[in-house]
Amino acid sequence: MSIVLSEQEILRREKLNQLRALGINPYPPEEFKVTATAQDILENFEKFPDTYKQVTIAGRIMSFNVMGSASFAKLQDSTGRIQIYLKRDDICPGEDKTLYNTVFKKLLDLGDYIGVKGYVFTTQTGEVSVHVQEFTLLSKSLKPLPIVKRDEEGNIHDAFTDPELRYRQRYVDLTVNPEFKQIFMKRSKVISSMRDYFNSQGWMEVETPILQAIHGGAAARPFKTHHNTLDMQLFLRIANELYLKRLIVAGFDGVYEFGKMFRNEGMDRTHNPEFTSVEIYVAYKDYIWMMEMVENCLEYVTRAVNGIPVVQVGENEINFAGPYTRLTMYESIQKYTGIDVSAMDEAALRKTCADLNIEIDDTMGKGKLIDEIFSAKVEANLIQPTYITDYPIEMTPLAKKHRSKEGLVERFELFVNGKEIANAYSELNDPIDQRQRFEEQLELAGRGDQEAMAMDDDFLRALEYGMPPTSGLGIGIDRFVMLMTNQHTIQEVLFFPQMRPEKKAKVATADDFIKIGVPAEWVQVLNQMGFNTIEELKAANPNKVFNDLGGMRKKLKLDITMPAKEVVMAWFEK
RNA sequence: GAUUCUGUAGCUCAGCCGGUAGAGCAUAACACUUUUAAUGUUGGGGUCCUGGGUUCGAGUCCCAGCAGGAUCACCA
Secondary structure, eight states: OOSSOOHHHHHHHHHHHHHHHTTOOSSOOSOOOOOOOHHHHHHHTTTOGGGGSSEEEEEEEEEEEEETTEEEEEEEETTEEEEEEEEHHHHOOSSOOHIIIIIIIIIOOTTOEEEEEEEEEEOTTSOEEEEEEEEEEEEOOOSOOOOOEEOTTOOEESOOOOHHHHHHTHHHHHHHOGGGHHHHHHHHHHHHHHHHHHHHTTOEEOOOOSEESSOOSSSSOOOEEEETTTTEEEEEOSOOHHHHHHHHHTTOSEEEEEEEEEOOSOOBTTBOSEEEEEEEEEETOOHHHHHHHHHHHHHHHHHHHHSSSEEEETTEEEEOOSOOEEEEHHHHHHHHHOOOOTTOOHHHHHHHHHHTTOOOOTTOOHHHHHHHHHHHHTGGGOOSOEEEEEEEGGGOTTBOBOSSSTTEEEEEEEEETTEEEEEEEEBOOOHHHHHHHHHHHHHHHHTTOTTOOOOOHHHHHHHHHOOOOEEEEEEEHHHHHHHHHTOSSGGGGSSSOOOOOOOOOOOOOHHHHHHTTOOHHHHHHHHHTTOOSHHHHHTSOHHHHHHHHHHHHHHTTOOSOOOOHHHHHHHTTO
């Protein structure tokens, strides 16, 4: 971040003052009535030319092309870019040519918002353009945008690609790289179409607490915070599962919630500390029913977003039309390693891991060992949507025991393109069993597992009143959007991914300098000379500073009064 | 957290063996009435990420730090 204003920023501020001096408000308050958009004009003008004899459009100026008394510029609105054409004598029919010669040619910059009124025509080179009859400055831009040039073949020159700048200043990214807006428009469509699907089934959207006294429903480390009035520790939720189940106890048949979850863990290509999930719980259903629901829902969403149920992700063409392949966890391991782990005890599993070169440690139990084998050998192979079902009970404290297979639970995860995107259970509604599972978690916590779930007595109380058999599902929205938009980092599908704070250089305010006697108009000069704090200034040689001020005044062609030498000396005495 | 790469003008990037900091675009001035990566001429613009060290001399070499990327580890 630059400490002082760059040459171009100073110039733009001067232009701002000149505009005001001409009686032009650079930030006018009035509504500006727009009658057309760039996309609308470009798509329809040739078909219905009469409709576009008088249009008013507004947007940002993204390029200039001035040729004497005629000019072209590109205006970018939310739908795209369109060329505008200005002729001096159209803008200024009388003797006074200020509006064109000074305001348009000298005082407008790339990035300014303007509104124009005119008629649509096609130039000699065949480009649909707006011939401007009136223009209005709508907002002056004081910071130059990065310049991205595109040639006729669509090649991009000087692309604005630095991920750090793009994520920190998403407003700049989406202005100069508007094609990335598609990702976020699709994201919005994913959520709205999924909501439509759930609503059409009669399920109800609900909101549950983000601030929770007990963080339950998942295995993860939470963010801690504190409520002052209650003087108690609160956690940002790592999941909303236990609250949604309370609502099923309360008598709703189907509830779902889109929302942010917060996990205080590592960040990488597929993890952001806050992320969006949707969870849905439907009474009187089981996980078998849920598989079919997910197939219907995801096909519906994929069609809504892409028009077809197929989406290209990297090299793979992924088809979301069901039914999806179903494999039990044991079957999947058998399929990809040839090993049957279903009857193995812990010792045998450890040997298998060793044979397969999978790293393990002593704390891992049977369930974890199986999961390790699965992660290492199976996951990456699951490209087309695939259900993995029937997980070891040790890893899943909130799922119902399997109806027929000992030691397993009724759970599935949906894998697509080698990644898990959904997780579902026949929910555990036996309060006695649930209490035992929590107690097992407490044991794990006692052994040092920081992610073990806490006992939630109120949730158990709710189950004791009776929860109908229920199936529940969670989908990671960010990862699903990554699939739908063919992006391979989560940062690309979040408007504002988490970043470390920007380093801000220590800078004294102008007031601090004025307090020690520096005239206001000289503060910036001192900044430009490298004195950003009073301490830095005082450490300098007063005589040299005085001399350099004269030099800077000349160099910057400043028309301001030179302070007397005694005045400068006084700065160093206070 | 580990490894590795990167950080130079508003933006994208050069910068050799350590010797006064470069280009394109943007910007300013002039010319130009259908351009489109417009063009031509001229000019201005720099805390070379920060702090140390080596050296007569550091954008460049060394050390530490900061920020970001990639890979790995952790993590439903």
